Amino acid sequence: MKPRKIIIDTDIGDDIDDALAIALALNSPELEILGITTVYRNTSARTRLVRELLNQYDRTDIPVYTGIGMPIIERVDTLTIPDQCIGLTGYEQDEEQMDASDFIIKAVQENPDLTIAAIGPQTNLAVCFLRATDIMKRANIVAMGGNITEVYAEWNILCDPEAARIVADLAEHYTMFGLNVTNQCRLSMKELAEIRTSARPQLAFLRSLIDIWLKTGYPITLHDPLVIQYLFDPSVVTIREMPLAVELSGTDTRGIIYEKVNLFDPHKVEKGKTLVGISVDKIRVVREFMKRVFK
Template sequence: MPVPVILDCDPGHDDAFAILLAAAHPSVDLLAITTVAGNQSVEKTTLNARRVCEAAGIRGVPIAAGAAGPLHGRSEGVQLLAENIHGGSGLDGPDWRPTFGAGEPAVPQDPRDALALLVDTLTGHPAPVTLVPTGPLTNIATLLLAYPRLTARIERIVLMGGSAERGNTTPAAEFNILCDPEAADIVFGCGVPVTMFGLNATHQVRATPEVVARLAALGTPLSRLCVELLTYFASTYREVYGFDAPPLHDPLTVAHLIDPSLVSLVRAAVRVELTGTWTRGATVVDLDGVTGLAPNAEIGMEVDAGGFWDLIVEAVRVLGGAPERP
């Protein structure tokens, strides 16, 4: 049976590919999409989720807007938007006008907010649901705080965030966790099984020129859009981090659900640093068991990058893309 999934995201170039993979593969039943501020404002990430669904012909998946900022407000000196990576729209690169004409996507925004959509989906589905957060964890922490009884309706939480090594926004902290460390602390401590795909894993799946060429060769409207997204993403990663090819972080969560053999996992204790002067937002991953703390998460380690990219290319081929509007 397909894995029932709610994707909680902040599109974002890599989130866009997570949506495509979740919608395309028969092993995943994409029940809903909720959005959060992160790569851009929540207004823009919600619009971007609708844009991606429209462009890929994804219909019938409700999309609801969630948290506009962290649980306890902004931290001094912390930049909460990744405009330097994802651009002013959050999905810079393509010219979206040929897809939508002069208007907005036909895919609607659900009238419920993200919390209500999460609750309704969890309570309305006959089986426990897997939550896949690929942005800051504010929506998920809000759910856990407001409806602790619903943990019984959550099969597991498979998230992109943190790192077993270094950060990418500060030397210690990864962007998603740093945006709302208190929310991340709640998620890792909630008692639901957590699987973490951090930078140490996602940096192994880089969109090389060979990958981009495979997508371009599909020759569909969606493949052209994906090439434009990855071309822009590559330019910012080269400028900001000096990478020769950008890592496509977020879809690794979905790829793991489709084929668990793609990523090796180890169990470890994870704690989120909340107060460190230089380390706030760091995920402290005890791979060697030196703290004596009980493991509370599975950590993604070694990745079969070739297998991952095969799934991405096949998802784009299957979806094809909606015809461009005149």
């Protein structure tokens, strides 16, 4: 069977899960990474971080494209250096001549079976949909974002709710895994010990990024790696079709994902087109991640 062609759209550099997701993809022969694009705030710094990680795995053949740093509506500081970028060793490579949105549109057009692993805010994808709706509608998009069990604005959606709304409304093949499933996939102290004792030489840089994240006091949670694992083993997540929407207003509700239902008319059922993760085999997810990346 031929490897599944994918693009990874990432905001690597804040939470460690983006770097872990890329490492998992690099260690998954079932996947062929056509390119990696960066999104949100200082995308140039994020691009450098991706290239450094690829260099550690001797995979500089994978192109990296710098994407859009500014959300569609909100204003953010695009010069902010992500925390994990202090781990850079200075590895650089000539900038790609094509920007991220041009690359994504071209790749979708040339590869009807392409899947986009969207593991950051969805600004790049939204711009692609607005520029080339008919082309982008063909793309299979699997995203980490939202939360269907709590009224909580998850980070990837909150950073650019308008972008998430555009993608959710226009995409015809859209799968989303929210915090309700990803939060269950956390590494234990046992797994952290295995990471530190792994003999793989290319892991020194990845471990340095992990150490930076652990200083925040937050656990290592496999939010984004779950997206990658689903691409080569969809059985780890139970999904169902839901009519989802992105809320764009409200002091406490902007950026939340919610299911469109009509409680006053039970006979009027909203048709859904988004596939949503509702449960996960967390033991299998962690076990397979550790086996591929650290053992």
